[in-house]
Amino acid sequence: MLDPVTGEVFDGLENATQGISREALRLANLRERRLDQFVRSNSDVIEIDAQGAPARRGELLLMDADAAQIAAAETQGFSVIGREEIEGLGLYVTRLQVPKGTDLAQGQKQLAEILPGAEISADNLHFSSGMGAALPAMVQGSAAAITTPIGMIDGGVAGHVNVTAQKGFASGAPAPSRHGSSVAYLLHYADASNIRVADVYGAERAGGNALAIAKALGWLVDSGTRVINISLVGPRNSLVERAVAHAQEKGAVIVAAVGNDGPAAPPAYPASYDGVVAVTAVDGRNRALIEAGRALHLDYAAPGADIYARGMDGKAFKLRGTSFASPLVAVRIAASLERGARWRNSVDREALDLGKKGPDAVYGRGLLCGGCRPSR
The missing domain is CATH 3.30.70 (Alpha-Beta Plaits)
Structure with missing residues (x-):
């Protein structure tokens, strides 16, 4: 087995566990350094x-x-x-x-x-939970067919991705962003045709804040959106928690990524709020991403690496992160709702059991949308 930190080959469960622990610690330290640098660079706001x-x-x-x-x-x-x-x-x-x-x-x-x-x-503030590197163009995905309204709270979406509506909740919003465009592209690729975008970033350095997310939830619910994807992570926040609960009471299903700060990171929110569908990611060989974060519960896994999307400039790039697994799960839930099914039972039947038999802390209730893997 290959140590993810040192690159050395080693054997035995004990050594493997030590390697994973070191990687978890490295990711936790990296997260702290990134946050410190971010706050220092924007200390005026x-x-x-x-x-x-x-x-x-x-x-x-x-x-x-x-x-x-x-x-x-x-x-x-x-x-x-x-x-x-x-x-x-x-x-x-x-x-x-x-x-x-x-x-x-x-x-x-x-x-x-x-x-x-x-x-x-x-x-x-809440931060996106995905990353990618520029790559050549790729083939467009399958034709859209699911008309159930799906919302996304993220950055803005570029014009090459068809969306039904887009509204800003920050200064300069809506404005195209690489992350938001990629999430919307995956929703569309997985057959969503009624996509509503709430841009909570725009050009604002303090974008992705709790108030913007709460307002975005209100707009999406008020417009009849049934499934809402949030590929963002942040700390527990009472305003966002209440907004999520109110949205759920009005019938919306909230789907959120667990983030990419590793298993030693604090629990991710909104994924950890009660009733939110928490999503982790797997690579092209259905292996859980080692950098995947954690939530207080885990529902499903979906492809989040070795897949491609188009960013705000229309160019394709390779994706990696739980951000990109979450929208795929959101589409499967919307498809179940469209069929008039009880979405949990229906989606559970679709899920491919990975890891330990039954629900577990690595893959949740199983892998969804395993065939939703956009390629070059």
Whole structure:
């Protein structure tokens, strides 16, 4: 067996376990370095919250606040930036600026002391969970046939991918992005023909924030979207968690990737929220990606490596990441809904059992869309 870190050949289960552990530690350290560099490079608009996660600088979100709560916060130096309604979900959010000279983490703790029991969060950022390298052009996938509305919350989509609607929830959005275009391409390749895109990034450096994702969910649900793919990962956030729950109550199925920060990373959200369909990825030989992250539960696996898509410039490139497995699962769920089936039973029958017999922590309930592998 080949050690994924050193490249040395070794034998035995103990050595294999040690090799995987070293790789998990390497990925965890890499994640920390990437986040630190990202925050330092954008310190004028981004800072670390009380959970140690990146968020919009100096801004807190207070859910369903009444006048007394707002007044209590203002007397302690917090100021109201604005009040937002999450249309389609019936949620109301007050945006508060932390007191001058107070960092975000301190402000979050202070506000929790001022308003015990209130739902407070930072405006946490969420990041795409896939990567790719440029490669030659490839052949277009199969003809679209599934008309059940499928939504995606991501970056914007380039014009070479047919989508039904596209709306922006960030400055400069909608704007084409490589990641969003690739996710949409895979939805289309896997036979989705009614794709609705919510761009939560645009040109905004603090894009992918919790408020944008909540608004995007509201828009998609309000427009009748039945399945929503989120190939993004972030920390647990009370606003996003509530928005996801409200969307589910209205009948939407939320599908999310587990990320690519390795098994030692913190649980990925929104994949870890209750009822969200959490998706991991396999390569062309149906091996689980060693860099796949984790969630508090795992539902399915799908191809996420050794496949191709077209980016925002229309050129094909090779994909790798759980981001690209998630939309394939979303399409299979939409196909089941279109047939009028109970999607869980129907999709479970499609799933190819890999690894240990029955559901497991590596492949979930099995591999879906194993034949959905766009090639050059």
